[in-house]
Amino acid sequence: MTLATRRDQPLARLHIVSGKGGTGKTTVAAALALALASEGKKVLVCEVEGRQGLASLFDVAPLPYAERRVAVGPDNGGEVHALAIDTEAALLEYLDMFYRLGRAGKALDRFGVIDFATTVAPGVRDVLLIGKVFEATQRQAAGRPAYDAVVLDAPPTGRIGKFLNVNTEVAGIAKVGPIRKQATSIMRLLTSPQAHVHLVTSLEEMPVQETLDAIDELARLGLRLGSVIVNRMRTPELPAQALADAARGRLDEGRIEASLKEAGIKADASVIAGLLDAGQQHAERVALEVEQRRRLDDLGSAVVTLPYLADGVDLGDLYELAADLRASGEF
Amino acid sequence: MARSRRRPASKTQPGRGQQARVGPLQGRLSDVPPLDIDRLLGDEQVRIIVCCGSGGVGKTTTSAALALRAAESGRKVVVLTIDPARRLAQALGLTQLDNTPKPVNGLDHLEGTLDAMMLDMKRTFDEVVQTHATPAKAEQILANPFYQALSSSFAGTQEYMAMEKLGQLHAEATRTGRWDLIVVDTPPSRSALDFLDAPERLSSFLDGRLIRLLLAPAKGPARFLTAGMGIVTGALSKVLGGQMLRDVQTFVAALDTLFGGFRARSDKTYQILKDPQTAFLVVASPDGEALREASFFVERLAQEQMPLAGLVLNRVTAPIRAGLSAQAALAGAERLNGDDPVTTGLLRLHAGRLEQIGRERSLRRRFAAAHPTVATTTISALASDVHDVDSLRRVAELAAA
Numbered sequence: 001m002t003l004a005t006r007r008d009q010p011l012a013r014l015h016i017v018s019g020k021g022g023t024g025k026t027t028v029a030a031a032l033a034l035a036l037a038s039e040g041k042k043v044l045v046c047e048v049e050g051r052q053g054l055a056s057l058f059d060v061a062p063l064p065y066a067e068r069r070v071a072v073g074p075d076n077g078g079e080v081h082a083l084a085i086d087t088e089a090a091l092l093e094y095l096d097m098f099y100r101l102g103r104a105g106k107a108l109d110r111f112g113v114i115d116f117a118t119t120v121a122p123g124v125r126d127v128l129l130i131g132k133v134f135e136a137t138q139r140q141a142a143g144r145p146a147y148d149a150v151v152l153d154a155p156p157t158g159r160i161g162k163f164l165n166v167n168t169e170v171a172g173i174a175k176v177g178p179i180r181k182q183a184t185s186i187m188r189l190l191t192s193p194q195a196h197v198h199l200v201t202s203l204e205e206m207p208v209q210e211t212l213d214a215i216d217e218l219a220r221l222g223l224r225l226g227s228v229i230v231n232r233m234r235t236p237e238l239p240a241q242a243l244a245d246a247a248r249g250r251l252d253e254g255r256i257e258a259s260l261k262e263a264g265i266k267a268d269a270s271v272i273a274g275l276l277d278a279g280q281q282h283a284e285r286v287a288l289e290v291e292q293r294r295r296l297d298d299l300g301s302a303v304v305t306l307p308y309l310a311d312g313v314d315l316g317d318l319y320e321l322a323a324d325l326r327a328s329g330e331f
Numbered sequence: 332m333a334r335s336r337r338r339p340a341s342k343t344q345p346g347r348g349q350q351a352r353v354g355p356l357q358g359r360l361s362d363v364p365p366l367d368i369d370r371l372l373g374d375e376q377v378r379i380i381v382c383c384g385s386g387g388v389g390k391t392t393t394s395a396a397l398a399l400r401a402a403e404s405g406r407k408v409v410v411l412t413i414d415p416a417r418r419l420a421q422a423l424g425l426t427q428l429d430n431t432p433k434p435v436n437g438l439d440h441l442e443g444t445l446d447a448m449m450l451d452m453k454r455t456f457d458e459v460v461q462t463h464a465t466p467a468k469a470e471q472i473l474a475n476p477f478y479q480a481l482s483s484s485f486a487g488t489q490e491y492m493a494m495e496k497l498g499q500l501h502a503e504a505t506r507t508g509r510w511d512l513i514v515v516d517t518p519p520s521r522s523a524l525d526f527l528d529a530p531e532r533l534s535s536f537l538d539g540r541l542i543r544l545l546l547a548p549a550k551g552p553a554r555f556l557t558a559g560m561g562i563v564t565g566a567l568s569k570v571l572g573g574q575m576l577r578d579v580q581t582f583v584a585a586l587d588t589l590f591g592g593f594r595a596r597s598d599k600t601y602q603i604l605k606d607p608q609t610a611f612l613v614v615a616s617p618d619g620e621a622l623r624e625a626s627f628f629v630e631r632l633a634q635e636q637m638p639l640a641g642l643v644l645n646r647v648t649a650p651i652r653a654g655l656s657a658q659a660a661l662a663g664a665e666r667l668n669g670d671d672p673v674t675t676g677l678l679r680l681h682a683g684r685l686e687q688i689g690r691e692r693s694l695r696r697r698f699a700a701a702h703p704t705v706a707t708t709t710i711s712a713l714a715s716d717v718h719d720v721d722s723l724r725r726v727a728e729l730a731a732a
Contacts, residue, residue, distance in 0.1 A: 019388020020386070020387055020388035021385060021388075022385070022386055022388060022616065022620075022621065069506035097564070099569060099570060102568035104562045104563070104565065106564070107562045107563050107566065108563055108566055108567070109538045110540075111539070111541050111544060111563045112535070112539040112540060112541040113541055113563065113567065115535075116541050118537075152369045156387075158386075158414055170480070177571060177572020177573070177574065178569070178570060178571075178572060179571060179572065179575065180572065197383060204716060205418075205715075205716040205718075206416045207387075208718060209416065209417060209418075210416075237676040237677075237680050237683075238672070238673060238676040238677070238680075239672050239673065239676070239680050241674065242672070242673045251673065251677075252673075255671065255673070255674070256671075256673065256677065259667055259670065259671040259673075259675075260663065260674065262666075262667065262670065262671075263662075263663035263664070263666045263667045263674070263678075264666060265655065265659060265660075265663045265678075268654070270652060270653050270654055271653045271655045273653065274651050274652065274653025274655065274681060275649070275653070275674075275677040275678070275680075275681055276677075278651075278677060278680040278681045278684055279676075279677050279680060281714055282680050283715045284715070285714065288715060288716075291396075310686065310687070310690070311690070312618070312619055313637020319560065
């Protein structure tokens with residue numbers, strides 16, 4: 001991590017979390033919100049894909065389109081609030097907030113304009129989703145920002161560039177006028193040092209490749225990469241030499257048999273074969289992980305790791321992951 | 332074709348799975364009807380297989396693997412992928428986006444044929460415009476800024492265009508006999524099933540008042556506008572700005588003639604999907620999140636009365652035979668107390684594997700309890716990523732085993 005980005009950190013207020021599907025980006029977004037909510041800070045975490053992933057992680061009832069307090073942060077607890085952004089509600093709210101349309105707003109709904117805008121019209125959906133996040137990030141309460149930080153559980157890496165760049169796309173169709181103005185100011189925030197995009201990955205080839213592709217794309221769009229977060233990291237169960245031996249199928253069977261006897265385990269051939277197979281698979285996976293880790297380290301960006309949790313993630317685990325994120329010193 | 336006809340007797344035993352279930356957690360894995368992949372791929376009545384599921388579960392890999400196996404057993408197959416990982420795309424010869432199916436090179440032992448293509452949504456949309464509008468009108472549409480944004484950036488366009496492309500492939504297959512099986516991958520999001528809504532959404536838009544409103548200024552004098560329309564146009568122009576509203580209006584007017592055909596085709600594709608010639612496969616990995624999403628897909632397909640063939644559970648931890656329980660292994664590791672770190676590590680790994688198998692079984696039981704009739708097959712996890720033809724073949728073998 002370079003000094004320049006370190007200096008950015010205190011400025012980072014909008015944390016956009018993306019990653020390949022299945023790597024656990026919602027979990028990381030929730031843990032990050034908790035990590036940022038220490039020492040009295042107030043944090044908002046938003047989801048945009050209607051999956052109610054946050055509600056199940058924080059163990060609360062499904063979230064409405066309203067900011068709800070869902071957890072208390074660690075260390076003199078700050079607060080985590082959560083919001084599931086609904087496009088139609090966001091559009092009506094937006095129209096009301098900026099245009100005070102009143103009766104005309106209802107007429108728009110009757111004419112199917114709201115439905116059209118949120119389902120058919122290009123980019124409008126994404127602008128509305130980001131627009132709401134933008135509003136929450138900029139919102140003031142009693143002369144200071146309403147939230148110290150906002151975390152966005154964003155769409156997966158395959159879509160993240162389009163999602164975040166959509167304001168530019170809109171700026172392309174709406175050359176003047178109010179939508180253009182709104183799009184421009186959102187883009188200004190997204191490309192400012194206040195906004196960081198964090199990419200979640202596992203140490204497998206495809207997720208790492210998508211992470212590298214996403215990093216290129218973010219750079220092209222002028223968006224800042226925060227950290228690469230390696231999720232579900234397993235620690236090797238075997239010493240380095242044994243890993244090398246296991247990979248080549250050269251573990252010392254005699255020694256294993258003797259130790260099993262010592263441990264009081266009846267060491268028949270199938271047990272030993274099973275153990276050797278477990279060792280070999282493990283060694284192969286560790287080797288793949290080392291290779292993928294090297295690709296990430298070559299980037300020269302901050303890489304943060306979170307441990308593998310075998311039994312899925314409950315609220316208690318979320319606090320532990322949050323502690324790991326804080327201990328990394330990157331947030 | 333011989334292989335695809337073979338069905339192990341154990342897979343077809345009638346009567347299994349009909350024992351009364353007591354309570355929601357009584358789902359038993361032995362009661363889950365097996366999904367016979369070879370029978371599905373060999374069934375000549377089945378002409379379309381749609382793979383859906385949440386992101387990261389291996390949908391594209393599964394689609395490609397099944398397409399390969401079908402081609403090896405004699406079907407003439409085309410696989411439509413949406414967004415394949417780079418190396419998988421290379422393995423299928425999809426090095427450039429050209430939006431037309433190309434034969435996959437370098438395959439031996441094919442009794443049938445295998446073509447592959449990657450969806451280019453902008454190109455597909457452009458082609459629809461060029462095929463169905465007069466040259467002058469097509470040019471006008473393609474140059475419209477609103478159209479350009481719609482065809483390249485809007486997330487939902489991918490679902491509409493996947494549907495359009497499927498319709499085109501099906502029409503070509505019927506007309507020329509070039510293919511007798513189309514395998515379709517779906518976009519990597521929950522909205523993957525949005526294509527099921529496409530016809531209805533399009534219809535309600537086309538029949539709706541909005542389109543009449545947007546068309547009104549282009550078609551006739553403003554005095555035909557009702558008062559309500561006046562308010563709406565006013566509001567729209569306030570929000571969008573006059574220039575964008577004009578772009579939208581020109582676009583809708585130009586596309587008006589085209590929309591009708593688009594709707595008709597999209598309705599037709601919807602009917603094809605509902606027909607028994609189509610089989611949906613829901614793909615999932617054995618973790619809570621992916622199986623929850625799989626439930627969502629299963630329920631959604633049932634709601635639309637779409638023909639679900641079954642669940643493909645990908646990357647399942649392979650069962651092991653060794654006669655040593657997880658508890659005994661952990662107790663042994665404890666007793667060794669660091670004397671032999673290698674054996675200690677191996678015992679822990681063994682226990683971890685058994686525990687993982689147990690967790691996956693209970694997740695599967697939970698799914699089976701909620702969806703007892705959904706036929707299921709599993710694909711054991713491979714040690715490395717799948718990005719060449721040999722590993723695709725291996726995946727398909729595991730699915731069919």
